[in-house]
Amino acid sequence: MTRVLVCRWDPYILDVLRAEGAEVALLFDAFEAAHFHVDESVLATLQHVFRINSFDDMDELAQIVTELRVAGWTPDRVVSLSEFSQYGAAFLAQSFGLDGPALETALLTRDKRAMKQAVRAAGVRCTDFVSLRTTDPAAGARRTAQTLGFPVVVKPAAGLGTLGTAWIHTEDALERHLRDVSDDGLDHFLMAERPVLGEELHVDAIWVEGTCRWLGVMRYRKPRIAVTTAGEGNGSALLPREEWADLYAQVEQMHTDVNRALHVRDGITHLELFVEEGTGELVFSEIASRFAGGGITPTYRAFGDDLRVAWIKTVVAPDAPAPYAAEVPQDYVGWVNLAPAEAGVIVAEPTQQDIDAFDYVVETVRPHGVGDEFSDPHPSAWCLHLIYRADSLEQFEDRGRELEQALNPLFAVESAEPGTH
Structure with missing residues (x-):
């Protein structure tokens, strides 16, 4: 056992x-x-x-x-x-x-600066960055202007998702941002990145002793930095391997090189990259040595186990058969996150009857519901995931917008202040 x-x-x-x-x-x-x-x-x-x-x-x-x-x-x-x-x-x-x-892998997958240094040394193209410390905001802002120019994407060196991430357009604005972050008097480490224009993909994979047991490529509806609120443009579609064979081959080679650089041999990973506008080249963004959030792992239940289940089976029995071997999707399966437009206690939400009006929705997942406090509608605030199918990427996007327009207005929140609900 x-x-x-x-x-x-x-x-x-x-x-x-x-x-x-x-x-x-x-x-x-x-x-x-x-x-x-x-x-x-x-x-x-x-x-x-x-x-x-x-x-x-x-x-x-x-x-x-x-x-x-x-x-x-x-x-x-x-x-x-x-x-x-x-x-x-x-x-x-x-x-x-x-x-x-391993501790070294934890360092290389938690600190995005160490991650990018290691990945770049392995020959993988990645976004340029400048390391920042809040103890000297003026020097950091000046170095960013000289090295990257503006605009830049600024994020915590060891953050999570898009939390704490901001678009910064001027040197003065970056200096102010660093001063705001350091208002607790502690030394904080951030990084500024040169943004990559193009589509953003995420890759979710299971590894056993250095061998890939499963890899799926999904396309975000919008690049994560462009998602400004939880319930709009927030989701992704799994790309069918047969239709996107060339992309899968490129991604698998990149992932192999990244894993070697970061000493990743076992477990489940969530990697993000861009397809650069104009060149079509793949540009590495970052990787996490954990399973993805949102509706990503439940998407796989449309043709087998939840991706977390598939991974745990390899944890318990590394020689277990590869997941999804007989069930490769030919259409586009993915998810959308629906949510209130403002913070508060949820007092109303779309019912299952409301959702059933859309026959292309295959599953409803409710991370939060009526009675829960929805504290901040940022892009990683998960509320209601709908897993749905489409025949093409264009139809997937159209259906995502249709679900948002029809169901987001059915949310209602009340103030979370004492005595107001």
Whole structure:
């Protein structure tokens, strides 16, 4: 029986692991305990459960290593389910003498500056960047102007998705932005990138001992930086491999080179790249050593397992058959995120009857619903995912707009201030 040490509360993954016959130990941190709905009945089914302050607290993690050794429970695999548990998972794996995840891989996939340095050294074309520190905003802004010019995309060096990402158009604006970020008095690290014009793709893949077990290429409806609110233009379509064979071949070669540069051999990855306007060349953007968010992994349920399930099966049984071998989509399957236009407590949303009026929708996924607080309608605020089909990319986009126009107005929110609902 495979023993798996899981970093992060995720009831879906825990259910899958138990269904696959794994023994599970779980770590989750104070943030998750405060903001997620941790189900004590689920915790009772696990071999070991640890509530910790932070995945970055090495002293806490070291004590857990000792506790598990005393209990005679040594994991076969350590898996990180979030961006912010990557270093902790690597520390735990190294402490137990496992091959991975490795600390070096955590560094290279968490810090986008280190990532781009390593990828560029491997011969992969990627976006130019300047490293920034908030301790000297004027110098950073000046160096960006001299090296990249404007506009630039500025993001946290170790951020998540598009959170904290901004378009900056002048040197003065960049200096102000850096001063705003540093208003807590701490030293923060960011990066400015030269933007790439063109279509943005994401690639989701499963790896076992350096071998790709599955790879899917999806096209965002809009480049992520161009999505300004949660419920408009927010989604992506899976490109059929047969129709896009040349693109898949190029992407697979890029991904192989990226993995070699970042020492990625096992697990699930989410890579983003651009198809440059005019040249058609692929330009690497970034990669995460975790599964994707939004409606990306549920899209795969249209022709088999959720991509997370396919990955977990390889965690428990690395020799398991490759996923989706008999079910390659010939049409365009993808997702759209619908959401309120403003923050507040959700008091009304599209019903399933409303959604059923669109016969091309194959599944409804509700990360949030009536009664939940929708705190900020930024591009990564997931509310209602609709998985749907189309015969072409043009039809996929048309249907996405149709769903937005018909269903987004059915959301209603009320102020989340005390005493208002």
